[in-house]
């Protein structure tokens with residue numbers, strides 16, 4: 001059942017998946033994860049879809065997991081994790097190029113998903129972080145595999161273990177952003193990249209892409225391994241204190 005926070009449109013061979021929850025900085029609920037997974041999964045065997053764009057629109061990409069939703073979702077944690085994990089599986093198993101258009105903050109899963117994407121555009125107002133450490137947590141989504149591979153161990157350490165944020169220029173220098181554009185222009189530029197990809201021979205794109213990427217089974221193995229450790233960390237005093245602090249921050253407002 002669509003809830004309006006994920007908008008999916010198909011335009012000349014490109015599926016555009018838009019996070020639209022501006023009042024909550026595009027924080028991602030379990031329902032939104034399911035909608036995004038469905039959009040990616042249903043593109044796999046659809047010959048009309050040649051590539052995809054994931055965008056947060058203008059001003060923000062995503063504040064990561066919706067922490068309220070995460071905390072209040074079914075008390076059974078494995079169930080809570082499963083929509084996010086399913087989304088990560090959808091990304092890991094996806095066979096079509098995905099372009100990400102990042103304007104503003106990209107936090108947590110927002111940044112992790114970029115490492116599964118094929119081409120990343122960012123505005124110079126974009127910032128990138130994956131501050132699981134600040135919640136007493138560990139990386140998810142095969143970030144511990146893909147980040148050091150893409151940008152080198154030291155940068156991955158700064159982002160994942162120290163919780164550092166990268167600017168668009170730093171992300172570009174680190175190699176996980178292809179192009180930096182002006183704020184408000186990421187989506188239009190992403191559509192140009194999509195048209196370029198759509199003009200290429202589809203089968204050769206698919207084979208070449210597969211050769212370039214980590215095998216899906218390697219990704220899913222690491223996703224599972226991280227999810228297990230993440231689940232353990234959720235029970236830690238550090239994580240409980242961090243989630244309580246978030247809840248109290250809201251009450252004080």
Ligand SMILES: C/C=C/C(=O)SCCNC(=O)CCNC(=O)[C@H](O)C(C)(C)COP(=O)(O)OP(=O)(O)OC[C@H]1O[C@@H](n2cnc3c(N)ncnc32)[C@H](O)[C@@H]1OP(=O)(O)O
Pocket residue numbers: 023024025027062063064065066067068069070105107108109130131132135250253
């Ligand atoms: C298990 C989880 C793992 C992870 O995902 S790790 C990453 C978790 N994410 C974060 O730590 C980011 C938290 N959010 C922020 O730091 C800030 O927000 C921003 C920097 C993204 C934006 O700051 P500003 O422009 O000052 O906006 P604002 O007033 O903080 O937020 C606007 C509304 O959005 C809600 N919100 C923002 N992020 C989240 C989130 N991740 N989960 C749930 N709600 C969120 C706020 O509470 C508020 O809502 P209201 O106006 O009703 O008070």
